[in-house]
Amino acid sequence: MTMTVWDRPEPTARPVPLDRERIVAAAIALADEGGLEQVSLRKVAARLNAGPMRLYGFISTKQELFDLMVDEVNAEILPERQPGDWREALRVLAHRTRQAALRHEWLADLLGGRPSLGPNGLAVTEAKLAALDGLADIDTAMRAVETVSAYANGAIRREIANLRAERATGLSKRDWQRASGPHVTRMLATGRFPALSKAVYDGTDVDAETSFATGLDWVLDAVAAKLTRPPA
Amino acid sequence: MTMTVWDRPEPTARPVPLDRERIVAAAIALADEGGLEQVSLRKVAARLNAGPMRLYGFISTKQELFDLMVDEVNAEILPERQPGDWREALRVLAHRTRQAALRHEWLADLLGGRPSLGPNGLAVTEAKLAALDGLADIDTAMRAVETVSAYANGAIRREIANLRAERATGLSKRDWQRASGPHVTRMLATGRFPALSKAVYDGTDVDAETSFATGLDWVLDAVAAKLTRPPA
DNA sequence: TCTCATACCGATACACTGTATTCCTCCAAT
Protein backbone atom coordinates (compact mmCIF):
# COMPACT_ATOMS: atom_id res chain seq x y z
CA MET A 1 0.00 0.00 0.00
CA THR A 2 1.51 3.30 -1.08
CA MET A 3 1.58 6.16 1.33
CA THR A 4 -0.68 9.07 0.62
CA VAL A 5 0.73 12.42 -0.34
CA TRP A 6 0.19 13.51 3.20
CA ASP A 7 2.43 10.85 4.53
CA ARG A 8 5.26 11.49 2.12
CA PRO A 9 7.36 14.48 3.03
CA GLU A 10 7.65 17.05 0.32
CA PRO A 11 11.07 16.65 -1.28
CA THR A 12 13.26 19.37 0.03
CA ALA A 13 13.59 22.13 -2.53
CA ARG A 14 17.04 21.54 -3.91
CA PRO A 15 18.76 24.60 -5.18
CA VAL A 16 18.78 25.02 -8.92
CA PRO A 17 21.82 23.29 -10.35
CA LEU A 18 24.31 25.75 -11.65
CA ASP A 19 27.27 25.68 -13.95
CA ARG A 20 29.42 28.19 -15.72
CA GLU A 21 27.50 27.77 -18.94
CA ARG A 22 24.23 28.83 -17.35
CA ILE A 23 25.87 31.68 -15.49
CA VAL A 24 27.55 33.02 -18.58
CA ALA A 25 24.38 32.70 -20.60
CA ALA A 26 22.47 34.71 -18.03
CA ALA A 27 25.16 37.35 -17.90
CA ILE A 28 25.24 37.63 -21.69
CA ALA A 29 21.49 37.96 -21.85
CA LEU A 30 21.63 40.76 -19.30
CA ALA A 31 24.41 42.51 -21.19
CA ASP A 32 22.63 42.16 -24.52
CA GLU A 33 19.56 43.77 -23.06
CA GLY A 34 21.02 46.64 -21.13
CA GLY A 35 24.74 46.87 -21.70
CA LEU A 36 27.67 45.77 -19.61
CA GLU A 37 26.78 47.99 -16.69
CA GLN A 38 23.54 46.09 -16.25
CA VAL A 39 25.53 42.99 -15.43
CA SER A 40 25.76 42.69 -11.68
CA LEU A 41 26.41 39.52 -9.78
CA ARG A 42 23.15 40.01 -7.94
CA LYS A 43 21.14 40.28 -11.13
CA VAL A 44 22.87 37.37 -12.79
CA ALA A 45 22.24 35.24 -9.74
CA ALA A 46 18.63 36.38 -9.53
CA ARG A 47 18.03 35.17 -13.09
CA LEU A 48 19.17 31.77 -11.95
CA ASN A 49 17.14 31.78 -8.76
CA ALA A 50 20.27 31.78 -6.71
CA GLY A 51 21.94 33.97 -4.18
CA PRO A 52 24.78 36.20 -5.34
CA MET A 53 27.38 34.35 -3.31
CA ARG A 54 26.58 31.16 -5.07
CA LEU A 55 28.40 32.45 -8.16
CA TYR A 56 31.66 32.54 -6.29
CA GLY A 57 31.81 28.82 -6.50
CA PHE A 58 32.27 29.15 -10.24
CA ILE A 59 34.12 32.41 -10.60
CA SER A 60 36.22 34.21 -8.10
CA THR A 61 35.81 37.70 -9.42
CA LYS A 62 33.53 39.69 -11.66
CA GLN A 63 36.35 40.13 -14.15
CA GLU A 64 36.44 36.38 -14.59
CA LEU A 65 32.78 36.46 -15.51
CA PHE A 66 33.60 39.01 -18.20
CA ASP A 67 36.41 36.79 -19.42
CA LEU A 68 34.01 33.89 -19.73
CA MET A 69 31.53 36.06 -21.59
CA VAL A 70 34.16 37.11 -24.10
CA ASP A 71 35.28 33.56 -24.62
CA GLU A 72 31.72 32.52 -25.23
CA VAL A 73 31.38 35.12 -27.96
CA ASN A 74 34.66 33.98 -29.43
CA ALA A 75 32.90 30.71 -30.13
CA GLU A 76 30.42 32.59 -32.31
CA ILE A 77 33.29 34.19 -34.16
CA LEU A 78 34.98 30.99 -35.25
CA PRO A 79 33.64 30.05 -38.68
CA GLU A 80 32.51 26.51 -39.21
CA ARG A 81 34.83 25.96 -42.11
CA GLN A 82 37.99 27.83 -42.89
CA PRO A 83 38.43 29.19 -46.41
CA GLY A 84 41.62 28.13 -48.14
CA ASP A 85 42.84 31.56 -49.04
CA TRP A 86 44.74 33.22 -46.19
CA ARG A 87 43.38 36.60 -47.08
CA GLU A 88 39.82 35.44 -47.17
CA ALA A 89 40.32 33.63 -43.89
CA LEU A 90 41.61 36.71 -42.10
CA ARG A 91 38.95 38.86 -43.67
CA VAL A 92 36.18 36.56 -42.59
CA LEU A 93 37.48 36.40 -39.04
CA ALA A 94 37.62 40.17 -38.82
CA HIS A 95 34.14 40.54 -40.21
CA ARG A 96 32.75 37.92 -37.91
CA THR A 97 34.29 39.71 -34.97
CA ARG A 98 32.60 42.89 -36.09
CA GLN A 99 29.28 41.14 -36.52
CA ALA A 100 29.58 39.64 -33.08
CA ALA A 101 30.18 43.11 -31.68
CA LEU A 102 27.08 44.38 -33.44
CA ARG A 103 25.08 41.55 -31.92
CA HIS A 104 26.66 42.07 -28.51
CA GLU A 105 27.59 45.71 -28.29
CA TRP A 106 29.16 45.23 -24.90
CA LEU A 107 31.87 43.23 -26.61
CA ALA A 108 33.31 46.52 -27.81
CA ASP A 109 33.93 47.51 -24.20
CA LEU A 110 35.88 44.35 -23.56
CA LEU A 111 37.68 43.90 -26.88
CA GLY A 112 41.38 44.01 -26.35
CA GLY A 113 40.96 44.85 -22.71
CA ARG A 114 42.63 41.68 -21.56
CA PRO A 115 44.41 38.81 -23.29
CA SER A 116 41.90 36.18 -24.45
CA LEU A 117 43.23 32.93 -23.15
CA GLY A 118 40.01 30.97 -23.01
CA PRO A 119 39.66 27.92 -25.25
CA ASN A 120 37.71 29.77 -27.89
CA GLY A 121 39.98 32.78 -27.75
CA LEU A 122 42.95 30.54 -28.34
CA ALA A 123 41.08 28.80 -31.14
CA VAL A 124 40.48 32.11 -32.88
CA THR A 125 44.15 33.01 -32.64
CA GLU A 126 45.03 29.56 -33.88
CA ALA A 127 42.77 30.02 -36.87
CA LYS A 128 44.40 33.31 -37.71
CA LEU A 129 47.89 31.91 -37.45
CA ALA A 130 46.98 28.74 -39.30
CA ALA A 131 45.75 30.79 -42.22
CA LEU A 132 49.27 32.01 -42.78
CA ASP A 133 50.93 28.69 -42.19
CA GLY A 134 53.59 27.99 -44.75
CA LEU A 135 53.28 31.42 -46.31
CA ALA A 136 55.73 33.19 -44.07
CA ASP A 137 58.09 32.63 -41.20
CA ILE A 138 56.47 32.51 -37.79
CA ASP A 139 57.57 35.95 -36.74
CA THR A 140 56.09 37.53 -39.82
CA ALA A 141 52.92 35.56 -39.34
CA MET A 142 52.59 36.75 -35.77
CA ARG A 143 53.20 40.34 -36.75
CA ALA A 144 50.59 40.00 -39.48
CA VAL A 145 47.99 38.52 -37.17
CA GLU A 146 48.61 41.09 -34.50
CA THR A 147 48.46 43.94 -36.95
CA VAL A 148 45.21 42.83 -38.53
CA SER A 149 43.68 42.15 -35.14
CA ALA A 150 44.77 45.50 -33.79
CA TYR A 151 43.15 47.23 -36.74
CA ALA A 152 39.95 45.23 -36.41
CA ASN A 153 39.62 45.83 -32.69
CA GLY A 154 40.31 49.52 -32.99
CA ALA A 155 37.91 49.95 -35.88
CA ILE A 156 35.15 48.02 -34.15
CA ARG A 157 35.50 50.00 -30.98
CA ARG A 158 35.29 53.25 -32.87
CA GLU A 159 32.28 52.09 -34.84
CA ILE A 160 30.37 51.12 -31.72
CA ALA A 161 31.40 54.31 -29.99
CA ASN A 162 30.02 56.37 -32.85
CA LEU A 163 26.91 54.28 -33.02
CA ARG A 164 26.21 54.92 -29.37
CA ALA A 165 26.84 58.62 -29.75
CA GLU A 166 24.41 58.78 -32.64
CA ARG A 167 21.84 56.86 -30.70
CA ALA A 168 22.27 59.10 -27.67
CA THR A 169 21.68 62.25 -29.67
CA GLY A 170 19.18 60.70 -32.04
CA LEU A 171 21.07 62.12 -34.96
CA SER A 172 22.85 60.53 -37.86
CA LYS A 173 26.58 60.98 -37.65
CA ARG A 174 26.52 63.45 -40.46
CA ASP A 175 23.73 65.65 -39.22
CA TRP A 176 25.23 65.53 -35.80
CA GLN A 177 28.61 66.72 -36.95
CA ARG A 178 27.42 69.09 -39.60
CA ALA A 179 24.49 70.93 -38.22
CA SER A 180 23.12 69.89 -34.90
CA GLY A 181 26.08 69.14 -32.73
CA PRO A 182 26.35 72.63 -31.35
CA HIS A 183 29.73 72.16 -29.79
CA VAL A 184 31.39 70.63 -32.82
CA THR A 185 29.82 73.14 -35.14
CA ARG A 186 31.08 75.98 -33.02
CA MET A 187 34.56 74.52 -32.88
CA LEU A 188 34.70 74.03 -36.62
CA ALA A 189 33.46 77.57 -37.11
CA THR A 190 36.50 78.90 -35.30
CA GLY A 191 38.61 78.07 -38.32
CA ARG A 192 41.20 76.34 -36.19
CA PHE A 193 40.43 72.99 -37.83
CA PRO A 194 40.47 73.57 -41.57
CA ALA A 195 41.27 70.02 -42.63
CA LEU A 196 38.69 68.62 -40.25
CA SER A 197 36.06 71.06 -41.48
CA LYS A 198 36.77 70.11 -45.04
CA ALA A 199 36.41 66.47 -44.12
CA VAL A 200 33.15 67.00 -42.28
CA TYR A 201 31.54 69.24 -44.88
CA ASP A 202 32.96 67.94 -48.14
CA GLY A 203 33.56 64.29 -47.30
CA THR A 204 31.10 61.72 -48.56
CA ASP A 205 29.97 59.49 -45.77
CA VAL A 206 30.13 55.80 -46.36
CA ASP A 207 28.35 53.23 -44.28
CA ALA A 208 30.21 51.64 -41.43
CA GLU A 209 30.57 48.25 -43.03
CA THR A 210 32.28 49.48 -46.19
CA SER A 211 34.46 51.74 -44.13
CA PHE A 212 35.52 48.78 -42.03
CA ALA A 213 36.02 46.60 -45.10
CA THR A 214 38.08 49.20 -46.92
CA GLY A 215 40.48 49.80 -44.07
CA LEU A 216 40.73 46.06 -43.58
CA ASP A 217 41.64 45.59 -47.22
CA TRP A 218 44.37 48.15 -46.94
CA VAL A 219 45.86 46.37 -43.98
CA LEU A 220 45.57 43.04 -45.77
CA ASP A 221 47.35 44.58 -48.75
CA ALA A 222 50.17 45.54 -46.44
CA VAL A 223 50.32 41.99 -45.10
CA ALA A 224 50.33 40.57 -48.61
CA ALA A 225 53.32 42.71 -49.46
CA LYS A 226 55.30 41.17 -46.60
CA LEU A 227 54.38 37.61 -47.48
CA THR A 228 56.31 37.67 -50.72
CA ARG A 229 59.44 36.84 -48.75
CA PRO A 230 60.29 33.12 -48.68
CA PRO A 231 58.63 31.19 -45.84
CA ALA A 232 60.58 29.51 -43.07
CA MET B 1 40.54 104.39 15.86
CA THR B 2 40.89 100.90 14.40
CA MET B 3 39.09 98.02 15.97
CA THR B 4 41.17 95.43 17.78
CA VAL B 5 41.48 91.90 16.47
CA TRP B 6 38.93 90.86 19.01
CA ASP B 7 36.36 93.16 17.61
CA ARG B 8 36.80 92.15 14.02
CA PRO B 9 35.07 88.87 13.15
CA GLU B 10 37.25 86.21 11.63
CA PRO B 11 36.60 86.13 7.89
CA THR B 12 34.46 83.15 7.12
CA ALA B 13 36.39 80.28 5.62
CA ARG B 14 35.50 80.48 1.98
CA PRO B 15 35.46 77.18 0.14
CA VAL B 16 38.42 76.39 -2.06
CA PRO B 17 37.85 77.78 -5.53
CA LEU B 18 37.38 75.06 -8.08
CA ASP B 19 37.54 74.72 -11.82
CA ARG B 20 37.60 71.93 -14.32
CA GLU B 21 41.33 72.14 -14.68
CA ARG B 22 41.92 71.41 -11.02
CA ILE B 23 39.31 68.69 -10.99
CA VAL B 24 40.76 66.95 -14.01
CA ALA B 25 44.27 67.23 -12.64
CA ALA B 26 43.21 65.59 -9.40
CA ALA B 27 41.39 62.82 -11.25
CA ILE B 28 44.39 62.16 -13.49
CA ALA B 29 46.69 62.03 -10.49
CA LEU B 30 44.41 59.49 -8.85
CA ALA B 31 44.23 57.41 -12.01
CA ASP B 32 47.97 57.52 -12.54
CA GLU B 33 48.51 56.23 -9.04
CA GLY B 34 45.94 53.50 -8.82
CA GLY B 35 44.21 53.02 -12.14
CA LEU B 36 40.86 54.16 -13.39
CA GLU B 37 38.91 52.29 -10.77
CA GLN B 38 40.55 54.39 -8.08
CA VAL B 39 38.89 57.45 -9.51
CA SER B 40 35.74 58.12 -7.55
CA LEU B 41 33.99 61.43 -7.28
CA ARG B 42 34.39 61.31 -3.55
CA LYS B 43 38.12 60.82 -3.76
CA VAL B 44 38.60 63.47 -6.42
CA ALA B 45 36.62 65.93 -4.35
CA ALA B 46 38.51 65.01 -1.21
CA ARG B 47 41.80 65.88 -2.91
CA LEU B 48 40.39 69.32 -3.51
CA ASN B 49 38.99 69.75 -0.01
CA ALA B 50 35.50 69.79 -1.34
CA GLY B 51 32.36 67.75 -0.98
CA PRO B 52 31.52 65.27 -3.73
CA MET B 53 28.45 67.16 -4.85
CA ARG B 54 30.48 70.21 -5.63
CA LEU B 55 31.85 68.53 -8.70
CA TYR B 56 28.41 68.43 -10.23
CA GLY B 57 28.68 72.13 -10.86
CA PHE B 58 31.44 71.39 -13.35
CA ILE B 59 30.48 68.01 -14.72
CA SER B 60 27.13 66.35 -14.80
CA THR B 61 28.26 62.76 -14.87
CA LYS B 62 31.31 60.70 -14.15
CA GLN B 63 31.64 59.88 -17.82
CA GLU B 64 32.15 63.54 -18.52
CA LEU B 65 35.03 63.56 -16.11
CA PHE B 66 36.59 60.71 -18.05
CA ASP B 67 36.04 62.64 -21.27
CA LEU B 68 37.85 65.62 -19.81
CA MET B 69 40.70 63.40 -18.65
CA VAL B 70 41.13 61.98 -22.12
CA ASP B 71 41.07 65.39 -23.69
CA GLU B 72 43.71 66.55 -21.26
CA VAL B 73 45.99 63.70 -22.31
CA ASN B 74 45.31 64.52 -25.94
CA ALA B 75 47.07 67.79 -25.26
CA GLU B 76 50.19 65.82 -24.32
CA ILE B 77 49.93 63.90 -27.55
CA LEU B 78 49.98 66.88 -29.88
CA PRO B 79 53.59 67.53 -30.88
CA GLU B 80 54.87 71.06 -30.60
CA ARG B 81 55.88 71.18 -34.24
CA GLN B 82 54.55 69.08 -37.04
CA PRO B 83 57.08 67.36 -39.32
CA GLY B 84 56.67 68.09 -42.99
CA ASP B 85 56.51 64.52 -44.17
CA TRP B 86 52.98 63.07 -43.87
CA ARG B 87 54.33 59.68 -42.95
CA GLU B 88 56.55 61.01 -40.24
CA ALA B 89 53.69 63.11 -38.93
CA LEU B 90 51.33 60.17 -38.62
CA ARG B 91 54.05 58.01 -37.17
CA VAL B 92 54.92 60.55 -34.53
CA LEU B 93 51.31 61.00 -33.54
CA ALA B 94 50.84 57.27 -33.16
CA HIS B 95 53.99 56.93 -31.10
CA ARG B 96 53.08 59.86 -28.92
CA THR B 97 49.72 58.27 -28.26
CA ARG B 98 51.46 55.11 -27.23
CA GLN B 99 53.83 56.97 -24.97
CA ALA B 100 50.94 58.79 -23.37
CA ALA B 101 49.29 55.46 -22.70
CA LEU B 102 52.46 54.18 -21.08
CA ARG B 103 52.57 57.26 -18.87
CA HIS B 104 48.85 56.98 -18.11
CA GLU B 105 47.94 53.35 -18.37
CA TRP B 106 44.29 54.07 -17.72
CA LEU B 107 44.20 55.75 -21.11
CA ALA B 108 44.14 52.29 -22.64
CA ASP B 109 40.81 51.64 -20.95
CA LEU B 110 39.30 54.74 -22.47
CA LEU B 111 40.97 54.76 -25.90
CA GLY B 112 38.35 54.50 -28.59
CA GLY B 113 35.62 54.07 -26.04
CA ARG B 114 33.87 57.27 -27.03
CA PRO B 115 34.37 59.84 -29.77
CA SER B 116 36.91 62.45 -28.66
CA LEU B 117 35.25 65.75 -29.35
CA GLY B 118 37.12 67.90 -26.84
CA PRO B 119 39.29 70.70 -28.17
CA ASN B 120 42.49 68.68 -27.93
CA GLY B 121 40.89 65.60 -29.39
CA LEU B 122 39.74 67.61 -32.36
CA ALA B 123 43.18 69.16 -32.64
CA VAL B 124 44.77 65.71 -32.83
CA THR B 125 42.39 64.66 -35.57
CA GLU B 126 43.04 67.92 -37.35
CA ALA B 127 46.77 67.29 -37.21
CA LYS B 128 46.31 63.83 -38.68
CA LEU B 129 44.13 65.07 -41.50
CA ALA B 130 46.32 68.09 -42.14
CA ALA B 131 49.31 65.82 -42.64
CA LEU B 132 47.63 64.37 -45.70
CA ASP B 133 46.34 67.64 -47.04
CA GLY B 134 46.91 67.95 -50.75
CA LEU B 135 48.17 64.39 -51.05
CA ALA B 136 44.83 62.71 -51.55
CA ASP B 137 41.14 63.45 -51.84
CA ILE B 138 39.34 64.00 -48.57
CA ASP B 139 37.68 60.62 -48.50
CA THR B 140 40.96 58.83 -48.91
CA ALA B 141 42.53 61.01 -46.28
CA MET B 142 39.76 60.19 -43.81
CA ARG B 143 40.02 56.52 -44.52
CA ALA B 144 43.78 56.70 -44.03
CA VAL B 145 43.51 58.54 -40.73
CA GLU B 146 40.84 56.22 -39.43
CA THR B 147 42.78 53.13 -40.45
CA VAL B 148 46.02 54.26 -38.85
CA SER B 149 44.20 55.36 -35.70
CA ALA B 150 42.32 52.10 -35.46
CA TYR B 151 45.55 50.18 -35.68
CA ALA B 152 47.27 52.36 -33.11
CA ASN B 153 44.41 52.16 -30.63
CA GLY B 154 44.07 48.42 -31.01
CA ALA B 155 47.79 47.83 -30.68
CA ILE B 156 48.11 50.08 -27.66
CA ARG B 157 45.25 48.40 -25.88
CA ARG B 158 46.74 45.01 -26.49
CA GLU B 159 50.15 46.10 -25.31
CA ILE B 160 48.79 47.49 -22.08
CA ALA B 161 46.62 44.44 -21.57
CA ASN B 162 49.64 42.17 -21.91
CA LEU B 163 51.70 44.40 -19.69
CA ARG B 164 49.13 44.16 -16.96
CA ALA B 165 48.87 40.42 -17.30
CA GLU B 166 52.62 40.10 -17.00
CA ARG B 167 52.65 42.33 -14.00
CA ALA B 168 49.84 40.38 -12.36
CA THR B 169 51.64 37.07 -12.70
CA GLY B 170 55.09 38.51 -12.23
CA LEU B 171 56.26 36.69 -15.30
CA SER B 172 57.65 37.88 -18.58
CA LYS B 173 55.28 37.28 -21.44
CA ARG B 174 57.46 34.54 -22.75
CA ASP B 175 57.94 32.63 -19.56
CA TRP B 176 54.31 33.01 -18.82
CA GLN B 177 53.19 31.54 -22.10
CA ARG B 178 55.90 28.98 -22.41
CA ALA B 179 56.39 27.43 -19.05
CA SER B 180 54.58 28.91 -16.14
CA GLY B 181 51.12 29.68 -17.35
CA PRO B 182 49.70 26.30 -16.44
CA HIS B 183 46.48 26.74 -18.32
CA VAL B 184 48.05 27.92 -21.56
CA THR B 185 50.71 25.26 -21.38
CA ARG B 186 48.10 22.58 -20.89
CA MET B 187 46.04 23.86 -23.76
CA LEU B 188 49.01 23.97 -26.10
CA ALA B 189 49.94 20.47 -25.03
CA THR B 190 46.62 19.17 -26.30
CA GLY B 191 47.89 19.60 -29.84
CA ARG B 192 44.74 21.42 -30.87
CA PHE B 193 46.68 24.60 -31.53
CA PRO B 194 49.66 23.65 -33.68
CA ALA B 195 50.24 27.02 -35.28
CA LEU B 196 49.90 28.78 -31.97
CA SER B 197 52.30 26.37 -30.31
CA LYS B 198 54.82 26.92 -33.03
CA ALA B 199 54.48 30.65 -32.58
CA VAL B 200 54.87 30.46 -28.83
CA TYR B 201 57.80 28.07 -28.81
CA ASP B 202 59.66 28.96 -31.98
CA GLY B 203 58.84 32.64 -32.34
CA THR B 204 61.40 35.20 -31.34
CA ASP B 205 59.95 37.75 -29.03
CA VAL B 206 60.52 41.36 -29.87
CA ASP B 207 60.02 44.21 -27.49
CA ALA B 208 56.71 45.97 -27.49
CA GLU B 209 57.96 49.17 -29.06
CA THR B 210 59.45 47.55 -32.16
CA SER B 211 56.39 45.39 -32.50
CA PHE B 212 54.22 48.49 -32.45
CA ALA B 213 56.51 50.31 -34.85
CA THR B 214 56.66 47.44 -37.30
CA GLY B 215 52.92 47.02 -37.54
CA LEU B 216 52.56 50.77 -37.85
CA ASP B 217 55.01 50.83 -40.73
CA TRP B 218 53.04 48.15 -42.51
CA VAL B 219 49.87 50.15 -42.18
CA LEU B 220 51.65 53.29 -43.32
CA ASP B 221 52.93 51.37 -46.34
CA ALA B 222 49.37 50.52 -47.18
CA VAL B 223 48.38 54.15 -46.88
CA ALA B 224 51.29 55.22 -49.06
CA ALA B 225 50.10 52.85 -51.76
CA LYS B 226 46.71 54.57 -51.85
CA LEU B 227 48.16 58.06 -51.98
CA THR B 228 49.64 57.59 -55.42
CA ARG B 229 46.27 58.50 -56.87
CA PRO B 230 45.90 62.15 -57.91
CA PRO B 231 44.68 64.40 -55.10
CA ALA B 232 41.39 66.27 -55.21
C1' DT C 1 19.79 2.70 10.75
C1' DC C 2 21.96 6.12 13.24
C1' DT C 3 25.72 9.57 13.78
C1' DC C 4 28.90 12.61 12.51
C1' DA C 5 31.58 15.48 9.59
C1' DT C 6 31.59 18.26 5.76
C1' DA C 7 30.52 20.74 1.81
C1' DC C 8 27.80 24.22 0.40
C1' DC C 9 24.09 27.55 0.17
C1' DG C 10 21.77 31.59 1.89
C1' DA C 11 21.80 35.46 4.84
C1' DT C 12 24.08 39.00 6.75
C1' DA C 13 27.51 42.47 6.74
C1' DC C 14 30.76 45.98 5.13
C1' DA C 15 32.76 49.48 2.75
C1' DC C 16 31.98 52.05 -1.06
C1' DT C 17 29.86 53.79 -5.31
C1' DG C 18 27.18 57.63 -8.37
C1' DT C 19 23.83 60.78 -7.89
C1' DA C 20 19.09 63.32 -6.05
C1' DT C 21 17.41 66.02 -2.64
C1' DT C 22 17.29 68.94 1.27
C1' DC C 23 18.99 72.28 4.18
C1' DC C 24 21.60 75.98 5.68
C1' DT C 25 24.46 79.75 5.30
C1' DC C 26 26.25 83.72 3.38
C1' DC C 27 26.09 87.63 0.04
C1' DA C 28 23.95 91.19 -2.53
C1' DA C 29 20.47 94.01 -3.66
C1' DT C 30 16.41 96.43 -2.26
Place this chain on the structure above:
DNA sequence: ATTGGAGGAATACAGTGTATCGGTATGAGA
Protein backbone atom coordinates in the same frame (compact mmCIF):
# COMPACT_ATOMS: atom_id res chain seq x y z
C1' DA D 1 17.33 95.84 7.91
C1' DT D 2 15.11 92.54 5.17
C1' DT D 3 14.70 89.48 1.80
C1' DG D 4 15.97 86.84 -2.21
C1' DG D 5 18.70 83.85 -4.19
C1' DA D 6 22.77 81.17 -5.07
C1' DG D 7 25.53 77.60 -4.00
C1' DG D 8 28.05 74.41 -0.85
C1' DA D 9 27.47 70.76 2.44
C1' DA D 10 25.01 67.13 4.55
C1' DT D 11 22.00 63.69 4.16
C1' DA D 12 19.83 60.06 1.75
C1' DC D 13 19.11 56.23 -1.42
C1' DA D 14 19.62 52.41 -4.14
C1' DG D 15 22.83 49.84 -5.63
C1' DT D 16 27.64 47.51 -6.06
C1' DG D 17 31.51 43.61 -5.28
C1' DT D 18 32.90 40.61 -2.02
C1' DA D 19 34.06 38.51 3.14
C1' DT D 20 32.23 36.14 6.72
C1' DC D 21 29.22 33.26 9.19
C1' DG D 22 25.67 30.08 10.50
C1' DG D 23 22.62 26.47 9.55
C1' DT D 24 21.24 22.55 6.94
C1' DA D 25 21.02 18.77 4.03
C1' DT D 26 23.94 15.07 2.24
C1' DG D 27 26.96 11.45 2.04
C1' DA D 28 30.31 8.48 4.64
C1' DG D 29 31.29 5.46 8.25
C1' DA D 30 29.78 2.50 12.03
